[in-house]
Amino acid sequence: MSKRPSSAPPISAARPTRRSVLAGSAAAIGAMPFLIRGAKAAESWPTRPVKFVVPFAAGGTTDILGRLVAQKLSEEYGQQFVVENKPGAGGNIAADFVAKSDPDGYTFIVGTPGTHAINQFVQKNMPYDPIKDIQPVTIIAQVPNLMSVNPEVPAKSVAEFIALAKSKPGQLLYGTPGLGTTAHLATELLKSMTGIDIVHVPYKGSAPALTDLVAGRVHVMIDNLPAVLPFAENGNVRPLAVSTAKRWPLLANLPTIAEAGVPGYDASAWFTVAAPAKVSKDIVMKLNTSIIKYIKSPDGTERIRKLGGEPIGGTPEEMLTFVLAETEKWRKVAEFAKIKPQ
Numbered sequence: 535m536s537k538r539p540s541s542a543p544p545i546s547a548a549r550p551t552r553r554s555v556l557a558g559s560a561a562a563i564g565a566m567p568f569l570i571r572g573a574k575a576a577e578s579w580p581t582r583p584v585k586f587v588v589p590f591a592a593g594g595t596t597d598i599l600g601r602l603v604a605q606k607l608s609e610e611y612g613q614q615f616v617v618e619n620k621p622g623a624g625g626n627i628a629a630d631f632v633a634k635s636d637p638d639g640y641t642f643i644v645g646t647p648g649t650h651a652i653n654q655f656v657q658k659n660m661p662y663d664p665i666k667d668i669q670p671v672t673i674i675a676q677v678p679n680l681m682s683v684n685p686e687v688p689a690k691s692v693a694e695f696i697a698l699a700k701s702k703p704g705q706l707l708y709g710t711p712g713l714g715t716t717a718h719l720a721t722e723l724l725k726s727m728t729g730i731d732i733v734h735v736p737y738k739g740s741a742p743a744l745t746d747l748v749a750g751r752v753h754v755m756i757d758n759l760p761a762v763l764p765f766a767e768n769g770n771v772r773p774l775a776v777s778t779a780k781r782w783p784l785l786a787n788l789p790t791i792a793e794a795g796v797p798g799y800d801a802s803a804w805f806t807v808a809a810p811a812k813v814s815k816d817i818v819m820k821l822n823t824s825i826i827k828y829i830k831s832p833d834g835t836e837r838i839r840k841l842g843g844e845p846i847g848g849t850p851e852e853m854l855t856f857v858l859a860e861t862e863k864w865r866k867v868a869e870f871a872k873i874k875p876q
Contacts, residue, residue, distance in 0.1 A: 576639075576816030583614040585641045586807070587632050589625030589649055595760050595841065599674050599805050600644035602837055606828045607821075617644075624714060625649040626661060633667035637812035642671065642821070645806040647716050651861040655868035656714030658875040664861075670853035671807040672822045674829060675843035678802050679720050679777035680762040681791060684750045685769070692775050692794035695754065699730035706732045709743035709752035714873065717743075717757040719864055720777055720801035722871040724756065727796050747771055758803050759784070759842040777801045784842055804846070804860075806853060818850060 584607070588600045597619065604615035620628035629649040635641040643649065650664050662668070681692065689695035699706050710717040713736050725732065735752050737743035740761040746752050748770045755762070756777060766773045775791045776782045779800040791799040807825060809818055828834045829845035838845045848856075 576814055576820055579639050579817050580611055580613045583616050586617045587628045587643045588617055588619045589628035591621045592619050596644055624653050626653055630661040633662035635810050637810040639813050639817035642807050642809050645808045650857050652864050656873050667811050668808045669811050670850040671818055672825050673846040673853050674805045675838050675845050676802050676804045677843040678759050678782050679756045680759045681756045681774045682762055682771040683754045685772050686750055687753050692791055696728050699732055703731040707735050707752040708732050708754045709735050709747055711740045712736050716803045719867045720756045723801050723867045726870040
């Protein structure tokens with residue numbers, strides 16, 4: 535049997551016939567009106583109010599950031615960008631609502647690690663697929679967690695706390711705003727990287743957990759900076775480190791957990807804008823450009839930093855890459871913590 539020369543093209547790469555070229559051209563021409571209509575729709579978008587769905591109650595970091603961006607978009611486009619709060623199920627109620635909304639470019643979600651990455655590992659019945667049903671627009675901001683202890687805890691650094699915890703396995707308690715929150719998994723990440731044995735005490739929100747940290751009923755917390763900072767500034771808790779890979783501008787003198795004895799540790803909250811999967815790419819890119827323009831402006835950057843955050847931005851593709859990496863990280867942590875979906 536003769537062998538096909540190595541220089542010959544693959545069998546699947548047969549030369550196109552005149553008929554196939556004409557058929558392909560006809561298909562492309564037939565699709566052009568749809569592409570043109572999509573581009574024109576994006577050019578005139580928005581022609582009516584746009585909904586930003588926030589998956590938590592009013593007043594939290596997600597809500598504040600969502601309203602900040604919505605206000606500036608309203609000014610830019612002359613159409614109202616209305617924030618609608620849909621709390622419940624760790625953000626799943628809002629995310630499912632947006633995932634199943636008409637993909638006409640008038641409903642978006644202000645997303646979090648929960649809605650994009652964590653909930654699928656801690657909740658039994660996910661009503662939507664965070665990758666297939668929701669498409670990225672951009673990341674608004676990143677907010678670090680602050681590792682803090684009750685002032686009576688005899689540890690003034692992360693290394694000292696780790697040594698203390700190892701000397702008292704199963705005796706120290708850590709508080710969180712609830713099962714499956716970033717605070718919960720951030721602490722489990724610390725446990726997985728250090729081998730310490732500290733016991734989880736979940737609360738219904740940051741406020742009651744911090745109240746018990748101040749009172750000494752729990753010993754340590756790793757929670758969102760905006761929630762903890764007032765207690766740290768008043769001396770009610772002792773901050774040990776920030777959770778991000780790099781030092782935080784607002785607390786430049788405070789080391790990172792990675793610097794303070796846990797190399798490679800990196801955990802933070804982040805906030806995004808995302809759309810139903812089938813929203814026009816032209817509309818997505820138009821919104822992406824507007825959001826980045828604002829959050830990177832002097833006014834936007836200043837406002838976000840006052841909240842304890844750092845503006846991020848980036849393309850939809852960059853956001854997707856980031857979300858996929860975060861999903862894999864929190865999957866491993868959930869497995870380590872033996873979290874059973876509820």
